[in-house]
Amino acid sequence: MDETKESLQKRWTHLRKVLERPGPFSHPEFEPSPDILDFILSSCKLLIIGAGGLGCELLKDLAMMGFKHIHIIDMDVIDLSNLNRQFLFRHKDIGVSKAEVAAKYVNGRIQGCQVVPHYCTIQEKDEEFYRQFHVIVCGLDSIPARRWINGMVVSLLNYDDAGILDQSSIIPLVDGGTEGFKGNARVVLPGITACVECTLDLYPPQVTYPLCTIANTPRLPEHCIEYVKLVQWPKENPFGVALDGDDAQHLMWLHEKAVERASQFNIQGVTFRLVQGVVKNIIPAVASTNAVVAAVCATEVFKLATSCCTPLNNFMVFNDVDGIYTYTYEAERKENCIVCCNVPQMLSIEDPGKMKLSDIIEILCSDPKFQMKNPGLTTTINGSNKTLYIPTIEAIEKRTRENLNKTLQDLGLNDGQEIVVADITTPTSLIIKLTFKTVDIEMG
Amino acid sequence: MSSPIPKSPEQSDKNKKYDRQLRLWGDHGQKLLENSKVCLINATALGTEILKSLVLPGIGSFTIVDGEKVTEEDIGSNFFLENETVGASRAQVATQCLLELNPDVRGDYIDESAEHIIANTENFFKNFDVVIGTVLSEKTLIPLSKHLWECEVPLIVCRSIGFLGYIRLQIKEHTVIEAHPDSESPDLRLDKLWPALEEYLSSINIEQLGRKEISHVPPVVILYYFLNKYKNDHGGNLPETREEKELLKEMIKDVGKSEDGNNRLILEENFEQALHYVNTCVATRAIPNHVQTILEDDNCVNLTQHSSSFWIMCSALREMVKSEGVLPMKGTLPDMASDTHSFVTLQNIYQKQAQHQAESIYRRASQIARDLGLPQETITENDVKYFCKHSSELYLIRGSCIADEYEKTSLDLTSYLEDPDSLIFYYVILRGLERFINEFNAYPGQMDDQVEPDILKLKGIIGKLLNEWGYSHVLRDEKVHEVCRYGGAELHSVSSILGGCAAQEVIKVITNQYKPLNNTFIYDAINSTSATFCL
Numbered sequence: 001m002d003e004t005k006e007s008l009q010k011r012w013t014h015l016r017k018v019l020e021r022p023g024p025f026s027h028p029e030f031e032p033s034p035d036i037l038d039f040i041l042s043s044c045k046l047l048i049i050g051a052g053g054l055g056c057e058l059l060k061d062l063a064m065m066g067f068k069h070i071h072i073i074d075m076d077v078i079d080l081s082n083l084n085r086q087f088l089f090r091h092k093d094i095g096v097s098k099a100e101v102a103a104k105y106v107n108g109r110i111q112g113c114q115v116v117p118h119y120c121t122i123q124e125k126d127e128e129f130y131r132q133f134h135v136i137v138c139g140l141d142s143i144p145a146r147r148w149i150n151g152m153v154v155s156l157l158n159y160d161d162a163g164i165l166d167q168s169s170i171i172p173l174v175d176g177g178t179e180g181f182k183g184n185a186r187v188v189l190p191g192i193t194a195c196v197e198c199t200l201d202l203y204p205p206q207v208t209y210p211l212c213t214i215a216n217t218p219r220l221p222e223h224c225i226e227y228v229k230l231v232q233w234p235k236e237n238p239f240g241v242a243l244d245g246d247d248a249q250h251l252m253w254l255h256e257k258a259v260e261r262a263s264q265f266n267i268q269g270v271t272f273r274l275v276q277g278v279v280k281n282i283i284p285a286v287a288s289t290n291a292v293v294a295a296v297c298a299t300e301v302f303k304l305a306t307s308c309c310t311p312l313n314n315f316m317v318f319n320d321v322d323g324i325y326t327y328t329y330e331a332e333r334k335e336n337c338i339v340c341c342n343v344p345q346m347l348s349i350e351d352p353g354k355m356k357l358s359d360i361i362e363i364l365c366s367d368p369k370f371q372m373k374n375p376g377l378t379t380t381i382n383g384s385n386k387t388l389y390i391p392t393i394e395a396i397e398k399r400t401r402e403n404l405n406k407t408l409q410d411l412g413l414n415d416g417q418e419i420v421v422a423d424i425t426t427p428t429s430l431i432i433k434l435t436f437k438t439v440d441i442e443m444g
Numbered sequence: 445m446s447s448p449i450p451k452s453p454e455q456s457d458k459n460k461k462y463d464r465q466l467r468l469w470g471d472h473g474q475k476l477l478e479n480s481k482v483c484l485i486n487a488t489a490l491g492t493e494i495l496k497s498l499v500l501p502g503i504g505s506f507t508i509v510d511g512e513k514v515t516e517e518d519i520g521s522n523f524f525l526e527n528e529t530v531g532a533s534r535a536q537v538a539t540q541c542l543l544e545l546n547p548d549v550r551g552d553y554i555d556e557s558a559e560h561i562i563a564n565t566e567n568f569f570k571n572f573d574v575v576i577g578t579v580l581s582e583k584t585l586i587p588l589s590k591h592l593w594e595c596e597v598p599l600i601v602c603r604s605i606g607f608l609g610y611i612r613l614q615i616k617e618h619t620v621i622e623a624h625p626d627s628e629s630p631d632l633r634l635d636k637l638w639p640a641l642e643e644y645l646s647s648i649n650i651e652q653l654g655r656k657e658i659s660h661v662p663p664v665v666i667l668y669y670f671l672n673k674y675k676n677d678h679g680g681n682l683p684e685t686r687e688e689k690e691l692l693k694e695m696i697k698d699v700g701k702s703e704d705g706n707n708r709l710i711l712e713e714n715f716e717q718a719l720h721y722v723n724t725c726v727a728t729r730a731i732p733n734h735v736q737t738i739l740e741d742d743n744c745v746n747l748t749q750h751s752s753s754f755w756i757m758c759s760a761l762r763e764m765v766k767s768e769g770v771l772p773m774k775g776t777l778p779d780m781a782s783d784t785h786s787f788v789t790l791q792n793i794y795q796k797q798a799q800h801q802a803e804s805i806y807r808r809a810s811q812i813a814r815d816l817g818l819p820q821e822t823i824t825e826n827d828v829k830y831f832c833k834h835s836s837e838l839y840l841i842r843g844s845c846i847a848d849e850y851e852k853t854s855l856d857l858t859s860y861l862e863d864p865d866s867l868i869f870y871y872v873i874l875r876g877l878e879r880f881i882n883e884f885n886a887y888p889g890q891m892d893d894q895v896e897p898d899i900l901k902l903k904g905i906i907g908k909l910l911n912e913w914g915y916s917h918v919l920r921d922e923k924v925h926e927v928c929r930y931g932g933a934e935l936h937s938v939s940s941i942l943g944g945c946a947a948q949e950v951i952k953v954i955t956n957q958y959k960p961l962n963n964t965f966i967y968d969a970i971n972s973t974s975a976t977f978c979l
């Protein structure tokens with residue numbers, strides 16, 4: 001079909017009003033014209049990450065806003081518990097790829113729409129894949145995945161020799177998140193506005209219970225469930241396989257044992273629903289919040305792609321527990337952001353003769369600035385590469401495990417040593433520079 | 445006592461499907477939802493988006509009232525209309541598409557306009573739990589609003605135009621039991637001890653415990669011990685000012701500190717928590733204002749045979765508050781650093797007292813129901829349990845009738861109009877827009893060559909409106925211009941934002957949980973900001 005003709009179809013009447021007429025609040029660079037709708041319909045390419053609660057809504061919203069070339073990526077298959085909000089899926093679709101079912105549904109419903117599904121993890125795609133999109137929009141429930149894609153869009157930035165950012169290398173990232181009746185939406189212009197990593201402290205830490213409480217002084221039903229999960233399951237290994245939170249038999253075993261343990265301590269309130277919630281770390285979710293947050297994100301994508309309005313600057317909080325509340329503000333860039341600021345990361349070491357490699361890993365995992373999951377460390381000593389510790393490859397893990405207990409001095413690491421850190425939270429390695437504190441410097 | 449192990453704890457398919465929302469409003473909220481009947485007037489994009497977020501979580505049934513036929517423009521903004529359906533009944537097509545979403549939901553439609561039904565079918569709308577209206581014209585809205593106000597059916601009116609959204613909830617009286625507040629300070633009641641608690645707390649002498657034992661004492665015990673000591677030193681008074689509380693904290697710190705391996709003083713975790721409770725849990729717990737208002741409400745004081753179970757329970761609560769000066773307790777303690785036995789013992793003392801209070805309220809409420817000649821099942825023990833557990837969250841909305849907004853000669857916007865950037869101006873423009881449509885039978889800016897003249901016309905209408913309300917404010921041209929730019933366009937993503945918000949308000953109204961909007965919400969998608977006004 002002739003695209004120019006298509007943009008004149010009556011079904012686009014609504015969009016044409018805001019794209020072909022000037023408005024007092026439009027972006028300074030906005031020039032109303034039929035070309036904008038043509039661009040959306042024929043050349044603008046979007047990527048949706050996640051085909052879950054937010055992803056289904058995003059796909060519908062963006063396709064209805066005229067975008068035809070949409071890719072959607074998700075590694076998950078459809079589960080019964082998705083059906084209360086992931087409205088592109090039906091009972092018959094359980095067990096099938098979310099991305100594939102969602103794409104097929106929307107392509108069938110919206111004439112001319114060409115959604116391309118990717119049934120895989122985001123890490124399986126390379127720079128070239130991500131570089132093809134005009135805007136990337138995320139509807140994820142995983143923080144590490146968000147950080148990874150954030151790292152990816154930042155790594156796609158080009159700077160010239162003078163350190164000036166090449167504007168054409170910017171791929172805006174729109175990100176949404178929900179929990180129960182609360183949610184947020186944000187726009188990241190990589191290299192210009194605050195990135196996901198700049199505002200890492202906005203994510204609440206996951207609830208964890210100290211092991212000594214779980215083992216010795218349980219008080220809540222949650223403590224009993226955690227004990228069964230962390231201590232009893234590995235010890236008794238009842239089914240001879242790893243614990244699977246989606247396996248009903250596993251859950252029933254955990255439930256039974258947790259009830260037993262709770263009754264030993266006279267603790268009340270262990271229910272099957274609670275067991276499932278604790279074991280799978282379930283976040284409550286409803287259709288309405290997903291609809292709102294996804295639609296806010298889709299509206300921002302539309303603004304970014306068309307300039308018909310200035311985009312959100314840059315963070316919006318939504319909450320409809322008490323009335324309907326929104327709050328919009330400008331999240332600030334962090335001067336020493338480990339992802340989006342071109343500065344090496346310093347790690348000061350008090351005493352290299354006492355500090356062990358495992359202490360460094362501990363810092364990388366627990367420091368709010370890094371919050372890594374399972375970092376691997378390499379470096380260069382006297383011009384040759386040295387693997388300090390790689391946890392993700394079994395053979396290397398075995399070989400390098402002994403380094404964990406060695407001090408930095410023993411490992412031959414010097415003041416100013418650069419350590420290359422790889423982690424699931426970042427697509428590119430992070431370089432950390434060790435700075436040793438010497439005795440004659442006053443401690444600050 | 446531990447409860448017996450349920451035989452087959454695995455969930456039903458329905459529980460699995462709704463698992464993520466049951467964790468929010470519970471099985472009792474879900475039951476109300478599944479028994480509800482909702483009516484949508486006009487299956488616009490906004491209308492079907494609202495229904496989508498109600499069908500998915502499983503309302504009982506919906507009915508769509510819409511006399512329009514599907515147009516090509518509709519298909520461009522409404523996801524729940526299929527391509528080849530141009531010319532078909534919009535109510536019918538939307539009903540079919542929405543029913544696909546959830547086999548547990550029933551749906552039907554009436555291929556007629558709301559005006560027609562209001563004029564010809566008496567009491568049609570009376571049978572619904574909530575009525576939702578989108579793009580209602582003034583001449584439909586005003587009689588509908590009056591009718592539903594009289595028969596006490598909540599009405600939610602929404603509009604989505606360009607980057608602008610509006611939601612108005614009309615509800616005569618709405619009561620909330622579970623408001624689900626974000627954070628609450630623990631209810632320790634150290635100012636109102638009952639014998640069982642006092643006996644337990646006073647049996648422990650903190651200063652005679654060994655180092656190990658002292659580190660396992662629940663913070664409540666610590667707080668009680670030092671509070672008593674403080675009261676003895678201060679003529680029986682509780683610490684009230686900041687300085688007085690600091691004094692109490694110092695007393696706690698003195699006993700709770702110990703040395704770590706490196707000669708540094710540290711405070712045991714349970715003492716740390718006790719310090720924390722000094723800030724929030726020492727003062728005498730007053731009855732919250734919103735609860736006091738409810739207890740003094742005419743509906744609480746003067747019960748009739750038509751009183752709802754909520755008001756009967758409130759009346760019983762009122763008696764208790766009068767005689768004991770306190771609300772019932774939640775019966776749960778927050779987790780605190782402590783050994784298992786002490787914590788469970790304390791927890792049981794609190795729980796028993798809460799049970800005792802709930803039983804007393806149940807007895808009173810049942811008696812009141814009997815005295816009113818109401819059947820036994822009016823008040824259930826389970827309802828009373830929820831009611832008591834959440835008695836500090838009780839919330840009442842007395843709304844206003846939309847028709848009054850249109851027919852009153854003066855609308856009090858004074859406080860809102862003071863801020864020139866207030867979103868109230870969009871409300872004023874939308875009122876002008878409705879008049880414009882009434883007068884010219886088209887949206888301002890609907891035709892490409894009429895945008896400029898329509899801006900002038902709309903400004904004229906708005907000026908007149910403000911005058912009628914007694915205001916001399918002049919609206920900024922640009923906002924009027926922007927609304928004329930939209931020419932009545934409905935942007936799908938904006939409708940989807942509004943749809944999600946409106947659906948959630950409907951769920952709140954049906955479940956009596958969470959506080960609904962009171963009463964007008966404006967969303968500005970240009971700046972991604974919003975505001976709520978009480979009109």
Ligand SMILES: [Zn+2]
Pocket residue numbers: 194195196197198199333334337338339340341
């Ligand atoms: Zn950053």
